[in-house]
Amino acid sequence: MTEEEQVARAAAKARPARKTEGGAEDGPGKGRATPKQRRGKPGEEHRRSTPAEFVRESVAELKKVVWPTGNQLQQYFVVVLVFVLIMIGIVAALDLGFGWLLLKALG
Template sequence: MSDSSAVRGSRDDRPGDERKRTSIPTFYRQVVAELRKVVYPTQEQLVTYFFVVMVFVIVMMAIVSALDLGFGKLAFAIFAG
């Protein structure tokens, strides 16, 4: 087996390797720079995503409700005698 650095661990595990803190203005500038990279959906995409999510949630609710009803009837059939 080889003694590569990937096997021995990450750089964060070394003693004496301290992380530097970022100042608040630098952090803010970095956040703003990252937010400028975000691609926001159009209104048409947003409406489409909304309906897709709603249909998925309704279908999952129907499946869970059907399973709950079925297992409830099964439990009553078993324990009611």
């Protein structure tokens, strides 16, 4: 085998494998193909739920929720209140600062 043939073989091995018509790669594959999603049986239509059924299922889901205790609720309230007050202070400071700058620049 000549040096050119060896270089060509090494380059061919480094290239990504091509896919055939069936979707499988040439050479050693990665495994089986991903199965296609099923959309139900042919001719079968999706049944719409009634408003009463929707409410019934919603209530059932809400019963599964782990609700916070009174102490947790109080802590969350305080954290949110402090965060909102800090954000109000930042926005107010920026507003006053930019307003003062505009008055100095244009006034």
